[in-house]
Amino acid sequence: MSFDIALVFDSIPKMLEGIGLTLELLFLSTSIGLILAVITLLMRISGRRFLAWPAMAYIYVFRGTPILVQIFVIYYGLPQFDLIRESIFWAILREPFGCMVVALSLNAGAYVSEILRGGLLGVDRGLHEAGKALGMSTPQRFIYITTPIAVRLAIPAYSNDFISMLKATALASTVTLLDMTGVARTIVAKTFAPYEIFIAAAMIYMVMTWFIQRGFGLFERRMSRYVKP
Amino acid sequence: MNDPMDQPIIVLENVDKFFGAFQALKGINLTVRKRERVVVCGPSGSGKSTMIRCINRLEEHDGGRIVVDGHELTSGDKNIDAVRREVGMVFQSFNLFPHLKVIDNLMLAPRLVRKLGKAEAREQAMHLLERVRIPDQADKYPSQLSGGQQQRVAIARSLCMNPEIMLFDEPTSALDPEMISEVLDVMVDLAEDGMTMIVVSHEMGFARKVADTVVFMDAGEIIERNPPAEFFEHPKNERTKLFLSQIITH
Numbered sequence: 001m002s003f004d005i006a007l008v009f010d011s012i013p014k015m016l017e018g019i020g021l022t023l024e025l026l027f028l029s030t031s032i033g034l035i036l037a038v039i040t041l042l043m044r045i046s047g048r049r050f051l052a053w054p055a056m057a058y059i060y061v062f063r064g065t066p067i068l069v070q071i072f073v074i075y076y077g078l079p080q081f082d083l084i085r086e087s088i089f090w091a092i093l094r095e096p097f098g099c100m101v102v103a104l105s106l107n108a109g110a111y112v113s114e115i116l117r118g119g120l121l122g123v124d125r126g127l128h129e130a131g132k133a134l135g136m137s138t139p140q141r142f143i144y145i146t147t148p149i150a151v152r153l154a155i156p157a158y159s160n161d162f163i164s165m166l167k168a169t170a171l172a173s174t175v176t177l178l179d180m181t182g183v184a185r186t187i188v189a190k191t192f193a194p195y196e197i198f199i200a201a202a203m204i205y206m207v208m209t210w211f212i213q214r215g216f217g218l219f220e221r222r223m224s225r226y227v228k229p
Numbered sequence: 230m231n232d233p234m235d236q237p238i239i240v241l242e243n244v245d246k247f248f249g250a251f252q253a254l255k256g257i258n259l260t261v262r263k264r265e266r267v268v269v270c271g272p273s274g275s276g277k278s279t280m281i282r283c284i285n286r287l288e289e290h291d292g293g294r295i296v297v298d299g300h301e302l303t304s305g306d307k308n309i310d311a312v313r314r315e316v317g318m319v320f321q322s323f324n325l326f327p328h329l330k331v332i333d334n335l336m337l338a339p340r341l342v343r344k345l346g347k348a349e350a351r352e353q354a355m356h357l358l359e360r361v362r363i364p365d366q367a368d369k370y371p372s373q374l375s376g377g378q379q380q381r382v383a384i385a386r387s388l389c390m391n392p393e394i395m396l397f398d399e400p401t402s403a404l405d406p407e408m409i410s411e412v413l414d415v416m417v418d419l420a421e422d423g424m425t426m427i428v429v430s431h432e433m434g435f436a437r438k439v440a441d442t443v444v445f446m447d448a449g450e451i452i453e454r455n456p457p458a459e460f461f462e463h464p465k466n467e468r469t470k471l472f473l474s475q476i477i478t479h
Contacts, residue, residue: 124324126320126322126324127324127326127327129287129318129320130318130324130326130383130386131338132287132313133285133287133316133317133318133387134313134314134337134338134342134387134390135310135311135313135314135338136337136338136341136342137310140341144341145326148328149327152328225370226328226329226330226370226371226372227327228373
Protein backbone atom coordinates (compact mmCIF):
# COMPACT_ATOMS: atom_id res chain seq x y z
CA MET A 1 0.00 0.00 0.00
CA SER A 2 1.32 3.41 -0.86
CA PHE A 3 0.98 6.52 1.20
CA ASP A 4 0.76 9.80 -0.68
CA ILE A 5 2.07 12.53 1.57
CA ALA A 6 1.44 15.19 -1.06
CA LEU A 7 -2.24 14.29 -1.00
CA VAL A 8 -2.38 14.89 2.74
CA PHE A 9 -1.21 18.45 2.30
CA ASP A 10 -3.12 19.09 -0.89
CA SER A 11 -6.36 18.14 0.79
CA ILE A 12 -5.91 20.45 3.77
CA PRO A 13 -6.99 23.71 2.04
CA LYS A 14 -10.04 21.97 0.67
CA MET A 15 -10.97 20.66 4.07
CA LEU A 16 -10.62 24.07 5.62
CA GLU A 17 -13.76 24.99 3.69
CA GLY A 18 -15.57 22.99 6.33
CA ILE A 19 -13.87 24.64 9.27
CA GLY A 20 -16.38 27.49 9.35
CA LEU A 21 -19.25 25.10 9.87
CA THR A 22 -17.30 23.15 12.48
CA LEU A 23 -16.56 26.32 14.42
CA GLU A 24 -20.15 27.52 14.13
CA LEU A 25 -21.42 24.25 15.52
CA LEU A 26 -18.83 24.34 18.26
CA PHE A 27 -19.39 27.88 19.47
CA LEU A 28 -23.17 27.88 19.11
CA SER A 29 -23.64 24.64 20.98
CA THR A 30 -21.11 25.35 23.72
CA SER A 31 -22.72 28.76 24.32
CA ILE A 32 -26.27 27.44 24.39
CA GLY A 33 -25.02 24.44 26.35
CA LEU A 34 -23.45 26.66 28.98
CA ILE A 35 -26.70 28.55 29.47
CA LEU A 36 -28.60 25.27 29.76
CA ALA A 37 -25.96 24.00 32.18
CA VAL A 38 -26.35 26.97 34.50
CA ILE A 39 -30.15 26.70 34.45
CA THR A 40 -29.94 22.96 35.10
CA LEU A 41 -27.47 23.48 37.90
CA LEU A 42 -29.63 26.10 39.59
CA MET A 43 -32.60 23.75 39.34
CA ARG A 44 -30.56 20.92 40.82
CA ILE A 45 -29.29 22.86 43.78
CA SER A 46 -32.55 24.72 44.39
CA GLY A 47 -33.52 22.23 47.07
CA ARG A 48 -36.99 21.99 45.49
CA ARG A 49 -37.83 18.56 44.27
CA PHE A 50 -40.07 19.67 41.41
CA LEU A 51 -37.08 21.57 39.98
CA ALA A 52 -34.27 19.22 40.93
CA TRP A 53 -35.98 16.13 39.63
CA PRO A 54 -36.44 17.19 35.98
CA ALA A 55 -32.88 18.49 36.00
CA MET A 56 -31.54 15.14 37.15
CA ALA A 57 -33.70 13.28 34.64
CA TYR A 58 -32.39 15.50 31.83
CA ILE A 59 -28.78 14.92 32.86
CA TYR A 60 -29.36 11.19 33.10
CA VAL A 61 -30.96 10.89 29.66
CA PHE A 62 -28.30 12.87 27.84
CA ARG A 63 -25.37 11.31 29.62
CA GLY A 64 -26.89 7.89 29.28
CA THR A 65 -27.22 7.81 25.50
CA PRO A 66 -24.71 8.20 22.66
CA ILE A 67 -24.67 11.58 20.96
CA LEU A 68 -25.03 9.86 17.61
CA VAL A 69 -28.26 8.22 18.76
CA GLN A 70 -29.53 11.56 20.04
CA ILE A 71 -28.76 13.19 16.70
CA PHE A 72 -30.61 10.47 14.83
CA VAL A 73 -33.59 10.68 17.16
CA ILE A 74 -33.78 14.44 16.70
CA TYR A 75 -33.06 14.44 12.97
CA TYR A 76 -35.00 11.39 11.82
CA GLY A 77 -37.39 10.87 14.70
CA LEU A 78 -38.91 14.18 15.66
CA PRO A 79 -40.18 15.23 12.19
CA GLN A 80 -42.56 12.27 12.26
CA PHE A 81 -44.71 14.11 14.76
CA ASP A 82 -47.21 16.60 13.40
CA LEU A 83 -46.96 18.39 16.69
CA ILE A 84 -43.28 19.13 16.01
CA ARG A 85 -43.81 20.02 12.39
CA GLU A 86 -46.47 22.53 13.31
CA SER A 87 -44.57 24.02 16.23
CA ILE A 88 -42.29 27.03 16.15
CA PHE A 89 -39.35 24.65 16.61
CA TRP A 90 -39.82 23.30 13.12
CA ALA A 91 -37.86 26.15 11.62
CA ILE A 92 -34.85 24.85 13.52
CA LEU A 93 -35.53 21.14 13.43
CA ARG A 94 -36.25 20.93 9.72
CA GLU A 95 -32.62 21.76 8.99
CA PRO A 96 -29.84 19.31 9.78
CA PHE A 97 -27.78 22.21 11.13
CA GLY A 98 -30.52 23.08 13.62
CA CYS A 99 -30.84 19.45 14.69
CA MET A 100 -27.11 19.21 15.21
CA VAL A 101 -26.98 22.36 17.31
CA VAL A 102 -29.93 21.16 19.39
CA ALA A 103 -28.34 17.77 20.00
CA LEU A 104 -24.91 19.12 20.86
CA SER A 105 -26.29 21.88 23.08
CA LEU A 106 -28.46 19.51 25.05
CA ASN A 107 -25.48 17.24 25.47
CA ALA A 108 -23.17 19.99 26.59
CA GLY A 109 -25.83 21.29 28.98
CA ALA A 110 -26.05 17.95 30.74
CA TYR A 111 -22.31 17.37 31.05
CA VAL A 112 -21.34 20.92 31.87
CA SER A 113 -23.94 21.28 34.61
CA GLU A 114 -22.28 18.36 36.37
CA ILE A 115 -18.86 19.92 35.82
CA LEU A 116 -20.06 23.17 37.36
CA ARG A 117 -21.60 21.29 40.25
CA GLY A 118 -18.22 19.75 40.89
CA GLY A 119 -16.79 23.25 41.07
CA LEU A 120 -19.48 24.34 43.51
CA LEU A 121 -18.82 21.40 45.78
CA GLY A 122 -15.17 22.37 45.87
CA VAL A 123 -15.88 25.75 47.44
CA ASP A 124 -14.97 25.73 51.11
CA ARG A 125 -18.02 25.76 53.38
CA GLY A 126 -16.26 28.16 55.71
CA LEU A 127 -16.45 30.86 53.05
CA HIS A 128 -20.23 30.57 53.01
CA GLU A 129 -20.28 30.94 56.74
CA ALA A 130 -18.04 33.97 56.58
CA GLY A 131 -20.41 35.50 54.04
CA LYS A 132 -23.42 34.69 56.19
CA ALA A 133 -21.76 36.07 59.28
CA LEU A 134 -21.22 39.33 57.37
CA GLY A 135 -24.95 39.51 56.66
CA MET A 136 -24.68 38.69 52.94
CA SER A 137 -27.83 37.18 51.42
CA THR A 138 -27.86 33.82 49.68
CA PRO A 139 -27.82 35.32 46.15
CA GLN A 140 -25.03 37.71 47.13
CA ARG A 141 -22.94 34.85 48.46
CA PHE A 142 -23.63 32.82 45.34
CA ILE A 143 -22.62 35.58 42.96
CA TYR A 144 -19.65 37.13 44.74
CA ILE A 145 -18.12 34.22 46.61
CA THR A 146 -19.17 30.85 45.25
CA THR A 147 -19.26 31.54 41.53
CA PRO A 148 -15.79 32.97 40.97
CA ILE A 149 -14.17 30.21 43.00
CA ALA A 150 -16.29 27.44 41.48
CA VAL A 151 -15.51 28.66 37.96
CA ARG A 152 -11.81 28.41 38.58
CA LEU A 153 -12.18 24.91 39.99
CA ALA A 154 -14.29 23.86 37.01
CA ILE A 155 -11.99 25.11 34.24
CA PRO A 156 -9.86 21.97 33.74
CA ALA A 157 -12.89 19.69 33.47
CA TYR A 158 -14.73 22.23 31.34
CA SER A 159 -11.90 22.56 28.85
CA ASN A 160 -11.94 18.81 28.55
CA ASP A 161 -15.62 18.92 27.68
CA PHE A 162 -15.07 21.76 25.23
CA ILE A 163 -12.53 19.66 23.35
CA SER A 164 -14.92 16.72 23.35
CA MET A 165 -17.49 19.01 21.81
CA LEU A 166 -15.10 19.96 19.02
CA LYS A 167 -14.77 16.33 18.13
CA ALA A 168 -18.48 15.66 18.51
CA THR A 169 -19.14 18.23 15.78
CA ALA A 170 -17.69 15.65 13.37
CA LEU A 171 -20.94 13.71 13.78
CA ALA A 172 -22.56 16.46 11.72
CA SER A 173 -21.27 14.63 8.68
CA THR A 174 -23.72 11.82 9.42
CA VAL A 175 -26.66 14.11 8.80
CA THR A 176 -25.46 15.46 5.44
CA LEU A 177 -23.62 18.52 6.80
CA LEU A 178 -20.33 19.53 5.25
CA ASP A 179 -18.30 20.29 8.33
CA MET A 180 -14.62 19.38 8.16
CA THR A 181 -15.28 15.68 8.49
CA GLY A 182 -18.13 15.99 6.03
CA VAL A 183 -15.80 17.58 3.51
CA ALA A 184 -13.21 14.91 4.22
CA ARG A 185 -15.73 12.22 3.42
CA THR A 186 -16.66 13.81 0.09
CA ILE A 187 -12.99 14.03 -0.84
CA VAL A 188 -12.54 10.39 0.08
CA ALA A 189 -15.47 9.52 -2.14
CA LYS A 190 -13.65 11.12 -5.07
CA THR A 191 -10.05 10.11 -4.38
CA PHE A 192 -10.54 6.72 -2.73
CA ALA A 193 -7.71 7.69 -0.36
CA PRO A 194 -9.27 7.52 3.10
CA TYR A 195 -5.96 7.14 4.84
CA GLU A 196 -4.37 10.37 3.62
CA ILE A 197 -7.53 12.43 3.79
CA PHE A 198 -8.55 11.45 7.30
CA ILE A 199 -4.99 11.96 8.54
CA ALA A 200 -5.17 15.47 7.12
CA ALA A 201 -8.47 15.97 8.95
CA ALA A 202 -6.96 14.63 12.16
CA MET A 203 -4.12 17.12 11.88
CA ILE A 204 -6.51 20.04 11.58
CA TYR A 205 -8.48 18.89 14.61
CA MET A 206 -5.27 18.60 16.58
CA VAL A 207 -4.22 22.12 15.68
CA MET A 208 -7.63 23.41 16.76
CA THR A 209 -7.37 21.49 20.00
CA TRP A 210 -4.00 23.04 20.63
CA PHE A 211 -5.51 26.52 20.40
CA ILE A 212 -8.39 25.57 22.69
CA GLN A 213 -6.02 24.08 25.25
CA ARG A 214 -3.89 27.15 25.13
CA GLY A 215 -6.87 29.47 25.51
CA PHE A 216 -8.16 27.63 28.54
CA GLY A 217 -4.66 27.47 29.97
CA LEU A 218 -4.41 31.25 29.86
CA PHE A 219 -7.90 31.65 31.30
CA GLU A 220 -7.07 29.27 34.12
CA ARG A 221 -3.89 31.12 34.89
CA ARG A 222 -5.77 34.38 35.00
CA MET A 223 -8.45 32.98 37.28
CA SER A 224 -5.80 31.48 39.55
CA ARG A 225 -3.84 34.66 40.18
CA TYR A 226 -4.77 34.47 43.84
CA VAL A 227 -3.59 30.91 44.41
CA LYS A 228 -0.26 30.53 46.08
CA PRO A 229 2.37 29.58 43.48
CA MET B 230 -20.06 55.53 86.06
CA ASN B 231 -23.32 55.61 84.23
CA ASP B 232 -23.23 51.95 83.60
CA PRO B 233 -24.47 50.62 80.27
CA MET B 234 -22.78 47.42 81.35
CA ASP B 235 -25.88 46.30 83.08
CA GLN B 236 -27.88 45.97 79.90
CA PRO B 237 -27.90 42.41 78.68
CA ILE B 238 -27.12 42.30 74.97
CA ILE B 239 -27.05 38.53 74.52
CA VAL B 240 -29.36 36.22 76.43
CA LEU B 241 -29.41 32.44 76.10
CA GLU B 242 -32.14 30.66 78.01
CA ASN B 243 -32.21 26.90 78.28
CA VAL B 244 -30.69 26.48 74.83
CA ASP B 245 -30.55 22.98 73.43
CA LYS B 246 -28.86 21.89 70.24
CA PHE B 247 -28.85 18.45 68.70
CA PHE B 248 -26.77 17.02 65.89
CA GLY B 249 -28.84 13.95 65.07
CA ALA B 250 -29.08 12.05 68.31
CA PHE B 251 -26.08 13.80 69.83
CA GLN B 252 -26.94 16.65 72.15
CA ALA B 253 -24.29 19.31 71.71
CA LEU B 254 -25.86 21.88 74.03
CA LYS B 255 -27.84 20.97 77.12
CA GLY B 256 -29.94 23.75 78.56
CA ILE B 257 -27.39 26.54 78.23
CA ASN B 258 -28.09 29.71 80.20
CA LEU B 259 -25.82 32.64 79.59
CA THR B 260 -26.28 36.38 79.77
CA VAL B 261 -23.72 38.73 78.30
CA ARG B 262 -23.97 42.42 79.09
CA LYS B 263 -22.95 45.24 76.85
CA ARG B 264 -19.17 45.73 76.75
CA GLU B 265 -18.63 42.50 78.64
CA ARG B 266 -15.70 40.29 77.59
CA VAL B 267 -16.39 36.62 77.98
CA VAL B 268 -13.81 33.91 77.37
CA VAL B 269 -15.20 30.43 76.89
CA CYS B 270 -12.95 27.44 77.44
CA GLY B 271 -13.38 23.72 77.78
CA PRO B 272 -12.29 20.44 76.24
CA SER B 273 -12.87 19.86 72.56
CA GLY B 274 -16.37 18.66 71.80
CA SER B 275 -17.75 20.47 74.80
CA GLY B 276 -20.04 22.70 72.73
CA LYS B 277 -18.15 25.99 72.93
CA SER B 278 -18.09 26.63 69.21
CA THR B 279 -21.63 25.39 68.78
CA MET B 280 -22.79 27.83 71.42
CA ILE B 281 -21.32 30.89 69.79
CA ARG B 282 -22.35 29.69 66.33
CA CYS B 283 -25.94 29.66 67.59
CA ILE B 284 -25.64 33.31 68.53
CA ASN B 285 -25.35 34.44 64.90
CA ARG B 286 -27.37 31.49 63.74
CA LEU B 287 -24.73 29.65 61.79
CA GLU B 288 -26.33 26.83 63.76
CA GLU B 289 -30.02 26.80 64.60
CA HIS B 290 -30.82 25.92 68.18
CA ASP B 291 -33.49 23.32 68.83
CA GLY B 292 -34.81 24.43 72.18
CA GLY B 293 -34.87 27.45 74.47
CA ARG B 294 -34.51 31.09 73.53
CA ILE B 295 -31.70 33.23 72.17
CA VAL B 296 -32.11 36.99 72.20
CA VAL B 297 -29.45 39.17 70.58
CA ASP B 298 -29.72 42.91 71.10
CA GLY B 299 -33.49 42.67 71.40
CA HIS B 300 -34.04 40.33 68.43
CA GLU B 301 -35.18 36.87 69.35
CA LEU B 302 -33.74 34.27 66.97
CA THR B 303 -36.51 32.06 65.68
CA SER B 304 -36.88 29.67 62.79
CA GLY B 305 -37.90 31.21 59.48
CA ASP B 306 -36.37 34.40 60.78
CA LYS B 307 -36.59 37.38 58.47
CA ASN B 308 -34.43 39.62 60.57
CA ILE B 309 -31.52 37.21 60.85
CA ASP B 310 -29.46 39.34 58.46
CA ALA B 311 -30.08 42.32 60.70
CA VAL B 312 -28.74 40.35 63.66
CA ARG B 313 -25.76 39.13 61.67
CA ARG B 314 -24.89 42.68 60.73
CA GLU B 315 -24.53 43.49 64.40
CA VAL B 316 -22.56 40.38 65.26
CA GLY B 317 -19.08 39.99 63.81
CA MET B 318 -17.47 36.60 63.71
CA VAL B 319 -13.87 35.49 63.46
CA PHE B 320 -13.17 31.87 62.58
CA GLN B 321 -10.41 29.49 63.46
CA SER B 322 -9.58 29.01 59.78
CA PHE B 323 -9.84 32.74 58.91
CA ASN B 324 -12.19 32.08 55.97
CA LEU B 325 -10.96 35.03 53.98
CA PHE B 326 -12.31 35.15 50.44
CA PRO B 327 -9.28 33.78 48.59
CA HIS B 328 -10.14 35.28 45.20
CA LEU B 329 -10.30 38.84 46.53
CA LYS B 330 -7.46 41.09 47.54
CA VAL B 331 -7.28 42.07 51.19
CA ILE B 332 -8.85 45.45 50.53
CA ASP B 333 -11.69 43.83 48.55
CA ASN B 334 -12.28 41.30 51.32
CA LEU B 335 -12.94 44.27 53.55
CA MET B 336 -15.07 46.20 51.07
CA LEU B 337 -17.36 43.44 49.80
CA ALA B 338 -19.92 43.18 52.58
CA PRO B 339 -20.05 46.90 53.41
CA ARG B 340 -20.79 47.66 49.77
CA LEU B 341 -23.35 44.90 49.31
CA VAL B 342 -25.01 44.87 52.69
CA ARG B 343 -24.54 48.35 54.08
CA LYS B 344 -24.69 49.86 50.57
CA LEU B 345 -21.64 52.03 51.14
CA GLY B 346 -20.13 53.81 48.16
CA LYS B 347 -16.79 52.63 46.85
CA ALA B 348 -14.76 55.51 48.21
CA GLU B 349 -16.36 55.36 51.61
CA ALA B 350 -15.93 51.60 51.86
CA ARG B 351 -12.29 51.88 50.84
CA GLU B 352 -11.58 54.61 53.34
CA GLN B 353 -13.14 52.61 56.13
CA ALA B 354 -11.28 49.48 55.06
CA MET B 355 -7.92 51.28 55.08
CA HIS B 356 -8.70 52.75 58.45
CA LEU B 357 -9.40 49.29 59.88
CA LEU B 358 -6.31 47.79 58.26
CA GLU B 359 -4.34 50.42 60.09
CA ARG B 360 -6.09 49.48 63.27
CA VAL B 361 -4.98 45.85 62.84
CA ARG B 362 -1.56 47.15 61.77
CA ILE B 363 -1.31 45.85 58.21
CA PRO B 364 -2.28 48.70 55.87
CA ASP B 365 0.68 47.82 53.64
CA GLN B 366 -0.87 44.45 52.74
CA ALA B 367 -4.06 45.92 51.25
CA ASP B 368 -3.34 44.92 47.67
CA LYS B 369 -2.19 41.38 48.34
CA TYR B 370 -4.21 38.21 48.11
CA PRO B 371 -4.85 36.31 51.35
CA SER B 372 -2.61 33.43 50.23
CA GLN B 373 0.32 35.83 50.19
CA LEU B 374 -0.06 36.63 53.89
CA SER B 375 1.07 34.77 56.99
CA GLY B 376 -1.55 33.14 59.21
CA GLY B 377 -1.35 35.89 61.78
CA GLN B 378 -1.81 38.55 59.12
CA GLN B 379 -4.74 36.67 57.62
CA GLN B 380 -6.46 36.46 60.96
CA ARG B 381 -5.97 40.17 61.52
CA VAL B 382 -7.49 40.84 58.11
CA ALA B 383 -10.41 38.63 59.12
CA ILE B 384 -10.89 40.67 62.28
CA ALA B 385 -10.78 43.89 60.27
CA ARG B 386 -13.29 42.43 57.80
CA SER B 387 -15.75 41.80 60.61
CA LEU B 388 -15.22 45.25 62.02
CA CYS B 389 -16.13 46.76 58.65
CA MET B 390 -19.75 45.98 59.42
CA ASN B 391 -19.58 48.07 62.61
CA PRO B 392 -20.73 45.20 64.79
CA GLU B 393 -21.93 45.68 68.34
CA ILE B 394 -20.70 42.24 69.29
CA MET B 395 -17.68 40.20 68.19
CA LEU B 396 -17.57 36.43 68.37
CA PHE B 397 -14.21 34.67 68.14
CA ASP B 398 -14.16 30.95 67.46
CA GLU B 399 -10.70 29.75 68.50
CA PRO B 400 -9.03 32.60 66.63
CA THR B 401 -5.47 31.52 67.40
CA SER B 402 -5.75 27.73 67.29
CA ALA B 403 -4.67 27.46 63.66
CA LEU B 404 -1.72 29.80 64.07
CA ASP B 405 1.96 29.11 64.47
CA PRO B 406 3.03 30.02 68.01
CA GLU B 407 5.02 33.08 66.97
CA MET B 408 1.93 34.61 65.36
CA ILE B 409 -0.47 34.21 68.23
CA SER B 410 0.50 37.35 70.07
CA GLU B 411 0.02 39.69 67.09
CA VAL B 412 -3.58 38.51 66.86
CA LEU B 413 -4.18 38.64 70.60
CA ASP B 414 -2.77 42.18 70.67
CA VAL B 415 -5.41 43.29 68.20
CA MET B 416 -8.08 41.61 70.29
CA VAL B 417 -6.84 43.31 73.43
CA ASP B 418 -7.11 46.65 71.64
CA LEU B 419 -10.66 45.85 70.69
CA ALA B 420 -11.52 44.90 74.23
CA GLU B 421 -10.05 48.14 75.50
CA ASP B 422 -12.24 50.05 73.06
CA GLY B 423 -15.27 48.54 74.76
CA MET B 424 -16.35 45.91 72.25
CA THR B 425 -18.68 43.23 73.56
CA MET B 426 -16.76 40.02 72.94
CA ILE B 427 -17.25 36.30 73.32
CA VAL B 428 -14.00 34.48 72.72
CA VAL B 429 -13.69 30.72 72.53
CA SER B 430 -10.06 30.20 73.34
CA HIS B 431 -7.54 28.33 75.38
CA GLU B 432 -5.30 31.36 75.65
CA MET B 433 -5.46 31.61 79.40
CA GLY B 434 -3.09 34.56 79.49
CA PHE B 435 -5.52 36.48 77.33
CA ALA B 436 -8.41 35.39 79.56
CA ARG B 437 -6.65 36.62 82.69
CA LYS B 438 -5.74 39.91 81.11
CA VAL B 439 -8.91 40.80 79.26
CA ALA B 440 -11.90 38.75 80.36
CA ASP B 441 -14.58 40.00 82.68
CA THR B 442 -15.94 36.50 82.84
CA VAL B 443 -14.50 33.08 82.13
CA VAL B 444 -16.93 30.33 81.24
CA PHE B 445 -15.98 26.68 81.42
CA MET B 446 -17.99 24.21 79.37
CA ASP B 447 -17.95 20.46 79.31
CA ALA B 448 -20.20 17.96 77.56
CA GLY B 449 -22.64 20.60 76.35
CA GLU B 450 -23.10 22.32 79.69
CA ILE B 451 -21.76 25.41 81.36
CA ILE B 452 -19.97 24.03 84.40
CA GLU B 453 -18.63 27.19 85.88
CA ARG B 454 -18.59 30.92 85.21
CA ASN B 455 -16.61 33.41 87.22
CA PRO B 456 -14.34 36.42 86.93
CA PRO B 457 -10.84 35.32 85.92
CA ALA B 458 -9.20 35.79 89.32
CA GLU B 459 -11.77 33.60 90.97
CA PHE B 460 -11.87 31.15 88.08
CA PHE B 461 -8.14 30.52 87.97
CA GLU B 462 -7.35 30.76 91.68
CA HIS B 463 -10.35 28.98 93.14
CA PRO B 464 -12.01 26.75 90.59
CA LYS B 465 -14.95 25.11 92.29
CA ASN B 466 -15.84 22.22 90.08
CA GLU B 467 -13.69 19.10 89.81
CA ARG B 468 -13.91 19.12 86.04
CA THR B 469 -12.71 22.72 85.93
CA LYS B 470 -9.78 21.87 88.17
CA LEU B 471 -8.84 18.91 86.01
CA PHE B 472 -9.08 20.97 82.82
CA LEU B 473 -7.00 23.80 84.22
CA SER B 474 -4.35 21.41 85.48
CA GLN B 475 -4.19 19.83 82.03
CA ILE B 476 -3.72 23.02 80.09
CA ILE B 477 -1.56 24.93 82.50
CA THR B 478 1.03 22.28 83.34
CA HIS B 479 2.52 22.54 79.87
